[in-house]
Amino acid sequence: MSKKDYIRIFLLLLISISLSKSIQSQFxxxxxxxxxxxxxxxxxxxxxxxxxxxxxxxxxxxxxxxxxxxxxxxxxxxxxxxxxxxxxxxxxxxxxxxxxxxxxxxKRKIRYLQEFEIIKSTEKDNHPIKIESISKLELLKSPNQDIAKTLQSKPNISVIRKGGTNVDPVIRGFKSTQLNVTIDGGIKIEGGCPNRMDPAISHIDINDVEKIEILKGPYALKYGANFGGVINIKRKKPLRYSTFKTDVTAIKRFESNWNGNKEHLSISGGNKDFYFLLSGNRSKYGDYKTGNGEKINSELSKYNYSAMAGFTPFKDHNLTFSFDRSYGRNISFPALPMDERTDDTKVYSFNYSGNFQNKTFNKVNLKIYHSEVDHLMDNKNRSFSDTVVAISAINAKNFGYRAATEINIGKGNLIFGTDFENIKKDGDRNKFFILQPNLPVKNEKLWDDAQITNFGIFTEYSQKFKNTNLIFSMRLDQNTASSNVLELKNMMGIPMYYNPDVNSEFTNFSFSAGVNHDLSKEISVGFALGRGVRSPDMTERYIILLPIGYDDYDYLGNPELKPEANNELDLELKYKNKTRGNIIFSTFFSYVTDYISAESVPPSIIKPQTAWVVGVKEFINIDHVYLYGFEFLYSSPQINNFGINFNASITKGINPSATKYIIENNQVIDSEVVKNDPLQEIPPFESNFSAYYKFFDNRIIPEIDIRFVAAQNDFSEAFEEQKTPGFIIAGFKCNFKYNDNLQIITGVNNVFDKAYYEHLNRKIIGSSQALFEPGRVVYINLVLNI
Amino acid sequence: MNKKIINIILLILISIAFFSCEEKPDPPEVEQHIVVNFDFRNNGEDQEFDTMMYVNEAGNHYMVNEIQFFISDVILHNSNGSEFLIDDWKDIHYVDTDVPATHKWVVFDNIPAGEYDNISFTFGFIEEKNHSFMFPNPPERDMFWPEFLGGGYHYMKLNGKWLDDNQQISPFDFHMGIGQIYYSYPDSIIDFVHNAYEVVLPNSSFDLEENSTKNISFIMNIEKWFESPHTYDHNIWKGYIMQNQEAMNVACENGHDVFTVEF
Known part of the structure; x- marks a missing residue:
């Protein structure tokens, strides 16, 4: 950061504090x-x-x-x-x-009963595990309709952009399967695309979401193996009334710039015995323009429909069935070698929850799910398709369950249970060589009947004392993986690359402990320590040559990878004052052992198979890396209808010993060790400031926000990253609640039409130019509730 | 008293010995490398391109427009009988007269110091390494050998023109790769011939000293493609030889002494 950046941050802090002071009362x-x-x-x-x-x-x-x-x-x-x-x-x-x-x-307007999930203890105040959430209203107010992009409003959360949509979240430098993305606290989706053009989070429509919880660090272990954090997407549930009643919600959204249209319709209803929710969404967006007027291929078309139905066979015992079918069509990813042609996703789930109203034995919850993604992509819109047209088809299945029980032990609360996940993946790439007579076709496997099974048992104990909250958590995972042999055959069917050692099995132990102590009515301190172990994922183990990284390399899976472990320490200080506002300062240090990275493989061993890439990298474990950073939040009290929020955050990641290859004239001529090389894809320092004012009994709430992102000068030499310039953008939004039935949310994102890109945005394929963010976007949401 | 003095002296000596034992730094890694430069000559002079100034042994007036070729499996034959195969990073090198960057191969491998009797390489690729579509990017990509002719890649494209029997300037594609055996030309191919061959560079002995880099020039003497042991007449073989195994065989046999070496 430059001196100017520090001055800007200092001024923002000064403005925040002086504004809050000016609105203090004298009562x-x-x-x-x-x-x-x-x-x-x-x-x-x-x-x-x-x-x-x-x-x-x-x-x-x-x-x-x-x-x-x-x-x-x-x-x-x-x-x-x-x-x-x-x-x-x-x-x-x-x-x-x-x-x-x-x-x-x-007095209740209407009586409805919600199902519960056994995640209650994480929702307590002053919980030792850091939890942030995004409400339905925040999702509606968001200038972005990508769920992951909305998370960016929270400190130390960034996204990797490869196209107009389906961005991939990064929390404190942890990404992809280092994060546990779960739906309703237990349902998993395995995206089809090896390049993560359809991360799990992208398979749920934002209008079907009630709330998103973010649990940073390797602490929450009851949702599955957790390495760097949990994103729990809580879908809308049917409301249950004492007498049969229905609700209808309709949402129409329009976004300028890329002519985005989005519609949502849902009908929910039921009585104390039976309840249902029917929902449908449709989105169609065109190409967006960046702040400098450049058009980015970002068109997309998505639609989905879902149904949820349940009944109560006995009082306090609920059974719910649901399915969701979603479809993506012609979604452009200019930063990837292919675009999504079709994506058909099915998610089926069953949920049982029983409340036993017993002093000791509280609740039981069982979820069973099956999700399946059929993903088809091709390079027909790429310049290099004039010589080779490549079409990939992938099928990804995920089946699993989660069973949990909650009991009281003395003054404490104990949750224990088991979960299971079975992922199957298979896919081909067919390359049509259109320069040649007779149009020869080469078939390559991307995954060859690969399978990962994870069986886990978990427990979490929490207890609240007078001024102290304690929580202990642990889980044991048995992870097994298998696949057909990894091989790449030539046109004659003879293997050019052959790796028969494909099976692996690991037993992983993870644990966490946290304590939060109220030093006074206003000040509390939290401390958490945890170790989250993650077995290598399907891509890291078994992918057969596809360019899936930031750099221009085909990646090769390594079935002999070991699990990586995140040993993390968190410290949090909270100051809460009704007249001065709230301050939260969190800092963390992660020491990651057996970190899964990648190293170049010489072309004498294996050659790349994708146009424009320069070589092959194979996934490997490196001894250790470390990450550290902080988050600072300040929110003023809502006094005289006025309030402000400010946050700032940064993450640093260091690889103590990285290998860099020296390239001259497109030839690798040497290699050297880079000491303390920054990890790749780590976002720079960022701060956000927002101010709002509530008019007419909260009916109209205008809000301005300013986002400052510093230049990223800590970039990985080994992964050929480049420096990214900093930027400041401003936005405006207004929430107008006409009555209980009609709400209008409108706003402008990137008001000054700034041309900028994030450090994590991928490059336009085949070039060194980064994918720029959209320029000015004016958006409006009309929400009708009947 | 004496004992005490001796003990003190011993203690001081041990202390000095202990503290003077600095950790010895790792010996610097000894590395030797070679850099291979590629050059083109015709009758001892630098090759001139795009000018009809050469006459081959068959009396054909000809010009050369461009040359692209692959060499692979370069082996350095040590005088102690051992062989060093260059393949730590890459085992195939592409040379293109239109791409100057390919004229210099900075070899990644750390080569043992010593005396070497000679250097050999494969012109083109052996069958096991000649995989179709193994190069997804140009310029190597554009060296593909059509699938129906055996697939893989051209070993060499030497493109030029000659003054034919009718005194017309005609193009010749002196292309080498996998040959075909036809039952009936051009449709019924019954077998393929892998024409890649080993080149042993004459007078290629050299010494490689510790911590040194040796510059070696591989020189293609173009006129030799057309003169020994067979006189190659463009008027006989015409401009296109990719489907003419007999012509490619002549080219291969002529090609054994095309390369020379300079240090």
């Missing part, structure tokens, strides 16, 4: 209280409470509690609002030196 008394359900007597969290006429507001915590500091003497009206409850107003009077304690009861 002198307090109000405390708790909000409860009038029927069940249960506490209600997330109730919005506004003091009129001052319009100071707060929300209830997980225990239904709320607190106002330093309210002036006088008469006020408290307004309690919650999406599921009737609004309630309470008139109060504050006298000098009085602390007013209230107990407020709300």
């Amino acid at each position: 002198i008394t307090n109000i405390k209280g708790k909000v409860l359900d009038i029927n069940s007597n249960n506490v209600i969290s997330d109730v919005n409470i506004i003091i009129s006429p001052d319009n100071i507001q707060t929300t209830t915590n997980q225990n239904g509690e709320f607190i106002f500091h330093d309210i002036k003497n006088g008469s006020y009206t408290l307004i309690f609002t919650h999406i599921s409850y009737f609004e309630k107003t309470e008139k109060i009077k504050i006298n000098e030196n009085e602390i007013l304690i209230l107990e407020v009861y709300l």
Whole structure:
């Protein structure tokens, strides 16, 4: 970062703090209280409470509690609002030196029962494991309709862009299968494309999502093997009413620049015995223009339909079945050697949840799923298709289950269970040599009946003391892999490359421990330590020559790879103050052993098979690498309807000893060891600032945001990365809630039409030019709820 | 007292010995390399391209427009009887008169120091290494040998023109690769002939000293393709020989002494 960058960050911090200070009140008394359900007597969290006429507001915590500091003497009206409850107003009077304690009861508008999943303990306040979430409203407000792209609003989360859509998330420098992407806390999808043009996260439509949870680090072990973090996509569930009732939601979205149109329709309904959700989505986007007017091939067409139905055979026992069929058509990826021609995905799942209302034995949850992706891609829109047309077809299946039980042990809570995942992958590439007479065709296997099975058992124990939360977690995985032999045959069917040693089996032990301690009412400190072990994935083990990295190489799988292990340490400091705002500072250090990287293989052993690539790299384990970084967040209190948010983050990754090949005149002439080479595909320093104001009882909320990304000067020499310039972009959005039925969300992304690209964006294929981000995009979402 | 003094002296000596034992740095790695340069000559002079200034032994006036060829499996024959095969990084090198970068091969391999009696290589590729579509990128890609003629790659394309019997300037494609045995030309191929052959460079002995780089020039003497042991007459073999195994066989036999070496 340059001096200017530091000055900018300092100014942003200064503005944030001075703004928050300027809105501090000069009041002198307090109000405390708790909000409860009038029927069940249960506490209600997330109730919005506004003091009129001052319009100071707060929300209830997980225990239904709320607190106002330093309210002036006088008469006020408290307004309690919650999406599921009737609004309630309470008139109060504050006298000098009085602390007013209230107990407020709300009445449900409608009675519905949600299924539960055994993930509750991660949702507690001050949980030792760092959890961030993105709500439905945030997803609607997002300028991007890629789920992974919406995650970028959180610190230390970036994405790898290869086209207009289906970007791939990166959390603290960990990516692809280093992250555990799960749906509804247990369902997995294995993308078809070896180049991850369809990462698991891209197979779910954003309008079918209720909430996304991000759990950084190797700590949450109950969702499956976890190396660098968990992304849990929680899909919308049917609402259950006491008497049969239906809801309809329709969303229409338009985005300028690339003429993007997106539609969503869902119908949900049911009663206490039966419930259902039908949903459909359609998206069609064209080519986008960058800030310098360049057109990027980014067209896409997607549609899906899904159904979810369930019933309650006995009270507190629910059975739910669901399926989702999604289709992608002609999706362009200018940074990849091929475009997606078709992608047909099926996801079937069954869920059972039982609540035993027992003091010891709480809950049981079982999920069984099957997902299958048929992925077809070709290079027909690439310049090199004038000599060779290549078409690849891949079939990827994932079958699994997750069973978990939750019991109480004393004051603690114990979750234990088992999960299973079986991934099968098979695919071919047919190359048609159109320069030659008789159009010879060469068939190459990309995966040859490859299979990975992972069986795991897990447990998590958490306990809350007066000022301290503790959590311990561990899991044991048995991972086996097999495939037909890795071989590359010539036109005569004779192997040019042959590797018969394809089977492997590993037993991996992972564990984590965390503690969070409240030093005072305002300050808490969290500490977590964990080791997450990840077996090599399908690509790292078995891919047979395809350019899947940042660099211009065909990659070759290595069945003899060992699992890599992330040994991570996290420290978090939290400061929460109702009038000054909240500050969270997190820092982490990861020591990764047997890190899975890649090294060049001489053409005398194996030659590349893809046009434009310069050589072959084989996956290998390297002894160790380390990553470290921090995240800083500040959010001001929502006082006088005004608030600001600021975050800043950075990750550094170091390979202590990397091999760099010296190339002259397109010939490798030597190699050298680069000490402390930065890891490839690590994003640079980034900070985000946003400010909002709430008009007319929150009906209109305009918001501006500024994103500053520093230049990335720490780039991998061994992986031939290049320096990336920094940039600043600005955006504007406005949420207008006309009534309970109609909501309009509009905004402008990249207001000043800046031409820029992220460090993780791939290069346009066959060139050294990075794939630029879209220029100015104006978008509007119309949301209709009936 | 004496014992005490002796003990102190011993302690000091041991301490000095201990602290003076610095860790010896690893000996510097000894590396020897060769750099192969490719040159083209005709009758002892640098080859001139695109000019009808040469006359071959058959009396054909001809010009050369371009030459592209592969050599593989370069072996350095040590005087102690051992052989060193160049294949640490690559075992095939492509040379193109239109691509100057290919005229210099900086060999990656660390070659043992010593005396070498001679150098040999394969002109083209042996059958086991001549795989169709193994080069996805130009210029090597464009050396493909059609599948129906046996596949793989050309060993060499030597393109030029000659003044034919009718005093017309006609193109010749002196192309070498896999030959075909026809039952009835041109449709019924009953067998293929792998024409790649070994070249032993005459007068190619050299010494490679420790920590040195040896520059070696492989020189293609173009006139030799057409003169010994067979006189090659373009008027007989015409311009296109890819489907003429007899002509390619003549070319191969002539090709054994086409290359010379200079240090």
